[in-house]
Amino acid sequence: MANEKAQKSVNPELPSGTKDYLPEEYLPKQKMLDSIRATFELFGFSPIETSALQKEEVLTGGDENFKKQIFNAVNKDGEDSTLALRFDLTVPMARLVASSGDKIERPFKRYEMGKVWRGEKAQAGRFREFLQCDADIVGSASPIADAEIISLMYETMRALGFENFQIKINNRKILNGLYEYAKFPQEKTNDLIRTLDKADKVGVSGVEKELKDKFNFLEDEIKQIKKFLESEFDSIKNSPEFSFGANELLRTIEIAKNLGVPEMFLKIDLSLARGLGYYTGIVFETVLLDTPEAGSVLGGGRYDDLVERFGGAKTPAVGMSVGIDRLFSALEKKDLIKGDSKISKVLVLNFDEMCEEECVKIVSTLRGEKVPAEIYLGKEETLKGQLAFAVKNEYEVVIIVGQQEKDKGVVQIKNMVARTQEEVKLEEVSSAVKNILYS
């Protein structure tokens, strides 16, 4: 407008680590989200929506490590330097549960789809804004709840068309016994778990190096840890340090199998740790066997102490998170998802001003019959030009009304796929179009 500054041309650049989706990408993504939503609802999870903007203290729980991972949201007055964008959906949900008290029935089974942000430095290939999709069972300590989440992972993947994947499972309670087995100080367990979480990126040698250099583990300790990581589950499951966690793990797997998860999709992995501090029991990750280097596409575990962070009673919980954008790339690569590039398949041409009213009414009639339809709105003024637009944009049905048709009270309907054309009466347009599209 009158403001000259507003008139200067602005570079239309996106921040690094963010992404826009055009319809040809978003339509298949929406199909994927709809499939996930349907699977979650089949399991009886109900949707919630939490605020993206949260108090910094709520997100970090006072842990300085988290502050490096978040974006603060600051307005002009600077009054809100304590606001931040959520980095996952679990913490806002825990906040909601804690503050809702008796308004929420336990167990509370909920899912949420929403954006999360990581306030990391910009670097190639790392998203700083992405969509997550979580399902959680809050207020149940039952191993059936853990198995339900594992079964949900399996059914979610199957509904999307994946066949070659594996759900890796471990129990934090096994890893928590490792200090006794490897004889290192118990308080170093957390350092060990964070380091193990990088194993798929840096390998066992990388883990060894970091334990030694960063956390001062002794050589004997590292040797024992390595021995443990290379053990078969069966050979350690009865050791006193591990037996409790191992039995819990076996029971969960048994229930998951009864819930219909074939054994071949499940794999105990003693090195699986999951980095986040809040896990307390069973942890799991789904990896694609064709592209293991892509890392996990689904992950989660039991976190019995998180809700307590916000006061109130002990509230055991278990849940999982779908990495939507990573999973979507996998779907695209494997050609498992095909979307249309547009919603409507029907275009009413509009090349003769004298017939505009008829054209407008036809598109309105089609919509009244629940047939998605469009009227040509572009610059081409000739029948030929508009037809070329319809071909390029892959419309399946094109409707033509010129002066001749108007006089006769008919329209021409072109079936662009079959390359046929028929003349039908004005009042029969809808049924003729439906006949082409849905039969």
Added chain:
Amino acid sequence: MANEKAQKSVNPELPSGTKDYLPEEYLPKQKMLDSIRATFELFGFSPIETSALQKEEVLTGGDENFKKQIFNAVNKDGEDSTLALRFDLTVPMARLVASSGDKIERPFKRYEMGKVWRGEKAQAGRFREFLQCDADIVGSASPIADAEIISLMYETMRALGFENFQIKINNRKILNGLYEYAKFPQEKTNDLIRTLDKADKVGVSGVEKELKDKFNFLEDEIKQIKKFLESEFDSIKNSPEFSFGANELLRTIEIAKNLGVPEMFLKIDLSLARGLGYYTGIVFETVLLDTPEAGSVLGGGRYDDLVERFGGAKTPAVGMSVGIDRLFSALEKKDLIKGDSKISKVLVLNFDEMCEEECVKIVSTLRGEKVPAEIYLGKEETLKGQLAFAVKNEYEVVIIVGQQEKDKGVVQIKNMVARTQEEVKLEEVSSAVKNILYS
């Protein structure tokens, strides 16, 4: 974990101006969003997704006025002080169109549902994070496009069940002629438009006052502006200052009627301005006649210059935005929407450890038949306690398997609505449950 700081109790408070939705609120909201999505798709709008995080310059176009309205997103390193959260969905879409060039076919009809943020001071009753839902036609200067958006507003409202509403329409090109009519300097048009936008809050006298005190309009100018605002459309439509804009307005309304919008839902309102600087032509707002004080629930207009802000060719556009949260409160107040408080209606009880395997398999079988079902995961260990949970949470079907049932290979199915119970064979559970739920 070991970190003591992380263990201290955190106050589970939400930032002011934000809101969480529990399932009993979110399920009806989701129903509303699904209805809006279906209407948008019926009109041939395709979904896109834009990044919430944007460069500050992209959002503000260098206009200092906008900086007061945004949240900057700042990470620990402070490297990203130029990042900000979008305050609407239109500007990110314009950015996407400008940067996509030929990858997007024009006209481009798109919709988006997503969160937006306003970095205002916290004040009671004002949302600082809320969901918006936009539909736009980009790359068409046709008045049919304007009428399509008006028709879309109408059909969106009708599909949601609203009957008593009005779509107010005006043309910026009429208001742009006002400087000639009221004889004030042309460059003051923007100040006038911003002030008019507040008319529904501060009234005509408030507008007069602000024009005089804040923008130094002269008394004679204000008198003429007032006279204009109080005019009937018919009495000014042929004045040379207004006739072009008035004719455009009448043509658009004519097309909207042909698209099926009954005349009684349309009202020309010469005082309608819409505050945003980027509108250039037709503007419109939908108000609820039962609660006009709630302000507009849908609004939009034509903005032919916005895409150009980012360079490239002239790209005329028109669109509208649904204020989801405001519209949802209206739906709730008028009892037009009723959602369930939970997704699944079927609960399999689990009170006898010896029958757990059977219970788990039943829930899996039901899900395999696409019946949303749950297994009891709470603390109650008795049949009676679990039944009480089912009653309280309004499950419609409860499935019971005890030792007796297990031995006989049957289950008890309780129809909680009809208060009946039947014993069926294990392999007939699904059909019996479907019979209760869907017949």
